[in-house]
Amino acid sequence: MILSKKQKKACPYSSVGGQALIEGIMMRGPKGTAMSVRLPSGEIETEYKETKPWRDKCRLFRLPLVRGIVGFAESLVTGYGYLMESAEKSTQGLTDETEELSKFDRWLNDHFGEKMMHAIGIIAAVLGFGLAFFLFMWLPTFLVDVATRGALLKFHALLEGIIRVIIFVLYMVLVSRMKDIHRVFMYHGAEHKSIFCYEHGLPLTVDNVRQQKRFHPRCGTSFMFVMIILSILLSSALVLIFPGLAEINRVLWICVKLLILPVVMGIGYEFIRYAGKHDNLFVKLLAAPGLWMQRITTKEPTDDIIEVGIASLTAVLDADNPAKADAGASSAALPQEPESAQEDSSVGEGGQTP
Numbered sequence: 001m002i003l004s005k006k007q008k009k010a011c012p013y014s015s016v017g018g019q020a021l022i023e024g025i026m027m028r029g030p031k032g033t034a035m036s037v038r039l040p041s042g043e044i045e046t047e048y049k050e051t052k053p054w055r056d057k058c059r060l061f062r063l064p065l066v067r068g069i070v071g072f073a074e075s076l077v078t079g080y081g082y083l084m085e086s087a088e089k090s091t092q093g094l095t096d097e098t099e100e101l102s103k104f105d106r107w108l109n110d111h112f113g114e115k116m117m118h119a120i121g122i123i124a125a126v127l128g129f130g131l132a133f134f135l136f137m138w139l140p141t142f143l144v145d146v147a148t149r150g151a152l153l154k155f156h157a158l159l160e161g162i163i164r165v166i167i168f169v170l171y172m173v174l175v176s177r178m179k180d181i182h183r184v185f186m187y188h189g190a191e192h193k194s195i196f197c198y199e200h201g202l203p204l205t206v207d208n209v210r211q212q213k214r215f216h217p218r219c220g221t222s223f224m225f226v227m228i229i230l231s232i233l234l235s236s237a238l239v240l241i242f243p244g245l246a247e248i249n250r251v252l253w254i255c256v257k258l259l260i261l262p263v264v265m266g267i268g269y270e271f272i273r274y275a276g277k278h279d280n281l282f283v284k285l286l287a288a289p290g291l292w293m294q295r296i297t298t299k300e301p302t303d304d305i306i307e308v309g310i311a312s313l314t315a316v317l318d319a320d321n322p323a324k325a326d327a328g329a330s331s332a333a334l335p336q337e338p339e340s341a342q343e344d345s346s347v348g349e350g351g352q353t354p
Contacts, residue, residue, distance in 0.1 A: 016195055016316055017218065018309075019079050020188035021086035022180075026079070027191070027312040034315035035082055036308045037089040044308055045089060048315045051078075068269025069262045075220070080125060135171065136228075137254055140164045145250060153246035157239050161232030168228060172296045182299060187308065189214040190301035192294075194309035198317070204310045206303050214301075215294045217275045217283070222290025227268040229289065234260055234267075 018027045024037035032050040039045050054074045055061040061070040140160040148156070175181045196212035197204055216222075235257060239246050245256065275283045301309070 016198065016313065018191040018195065018312070019075075019082065019220075020184050020191055021083055022184065023090035023187070023308075024086040025187050025191050025194075025309045025312045026082045026086075027194075027309075027316045029316040029319065032316065032319050033078070033082075034312045034319070035086065036312035036315065037086050038304065038308050039089065040091065044311050046311050046315050048319050050319075064270060065263070065266030068266035071269060072265045135167055136164055137257060139167065141250055141254060154239060154243070156246055157235035158232060161228065161235070164228055164232075168224070169293070169296075172293065176296050176299075185297055185299040186301045186305050189298040190305045190309035191312075192216040192219065192298060193301065193306065194313045198313060204314055206306050206310070209306050209310060210303070214298045215291045217287050217291065218272055219290065219294055219297075221293050221297045222275075222287060223268055223272050225290040225293050226271055226286070227264050229286075230264045230268055230271075231257070231260070234264060 015030050016027055018025060021035065021037065024035060026033060026035045028034075028051075030053075032048055034046060034048045036044055036046040054070050055067055061067060140163040143163055144156055144159045148159070176185060190209070192214045193209045193212040194204065195216065197209045200212070202208045238256070238260070245253065248256075271286065275287050
C-alpha cells in the first residue's frame with residue numbers, strides 16, 4: 001500500500017508493543033497495558049491496567065545494553081502472566097457439557113482452585129526453560145562433538161550456531177501445525193496488522209487492519225532470531241580471540257555461552273529498536289531472517305480476531321491519549337510519545353509469542 005507523506009509522518013515509530021494470547025491480544029503502551037480476550041459467549045472483554053515499566057524503577061535499567069536485558073526479563077514475566085490469565089478467561093463460563101470434569105478433578109478444583117493453577121503454571125514454566133536449555137544449549141554442543149569427534153575446534157561455535165538455527169526453524173514449523181498454536185499465530189498476525197494500521201495513520205477499522213502486512217520488524221520472533229545470529233558471531237569471536245576456549249570441558253563451554261547470553265540480549269534489543277526506526281539496506285539485510293520467520297509465527301487473521309486486536313490497541317491509545325481518544329475507532333494516528341516514553345515499550349512487539 002502506498003502512503004502519503006502525511007500518513008508516513010503520522011506515526012512512523014509507535015510506542016505500542018504487544019503479544020498474542022490464548023483467544024486474545026495484549027497491547028502495551030508507555031502508561032499501561034490492555035488485554036482483550038474473546039470470551040466463549042462471543043463477547044470481547046477488555047481490561048486496562050496502569051503499569052510502571054521496570055525501566056522507570058531504576059535509572060540503571062535505562063542504559064543501553066542493560067535496558068535490553070531488563071526488557072527481556074520483564075516481557076517474560078508479564079507476558080507469561082497475561083498468557084495464563086487469557087487462558088482462564090477464554091474458558092470462562094463453560095458448562096459441564098462443554099468442559100466435563102471428573103470427580104477427582106472437581107475435588108482438586110474445589111480444594112485448591114487458584115493455588116493449583118499457579119503451581120501448574122510454575123511447573124510449566126520450569127519445564128519450558130528446561131526444554132529451551134536442552135534444545136538450544138546442550139543439544140547443539142552434543143551433536144557437534146559427536147559429528148566432529150574433537151576436530152574443527154575453531155569452527156565449533158559456528159557449527160553449533162548453524163544447528164541451533166535449524167532446530168529453531170524446525171521447532172517453529174512443528175508447533176505451528178498444532179491447532180491451538182495455529183490460532184495463537186493468527187492473533188499474532190492481527191496484533192501486527194493493528195499496530196501497522198496505527199503507525200500508518202489510518203482509522204482502526206477491520207477493513208484497514210486487514211490490508212496491512214503481518215510482518216513487523218520489532219516482532220519478538222525477529223528478536224529471537226537476531227539473538228541466535230549474534231550468539232553465533234559472539235561465541236565464534238571469543239574462540240578466535242581466546243583459542244583455549246575451544247578445548248575446555250563442554251560443561252564449562254555451555255556455562256560460557258550462558259554468561260554471554262545477557263550481552264547477546266542487550267545487543268539484540270538495540271538492533272531491533274534501531275530496526276523499528278530505520279529502513280535502510282543494513283537493517284533490511286539483518287532483519288530479513290526474522291521477517292522470514294514471521295511467515296511461520298504469524299498467520300492471516302479472520303475478522304473476528306482482528307476485532308480483538310483493535311479493541312486492545314484502542315484501549316491503550318485511549319488511556320495514553322485521553323484528550324484525543326475517540327470512542328470508536330481512531331480516525332487518525334495519535335501524536336507520538338516523546339522519546340523518553342517510547343524507549344522500551346515497543347520492543348518485543350508482537351513477539352513474545354513463539
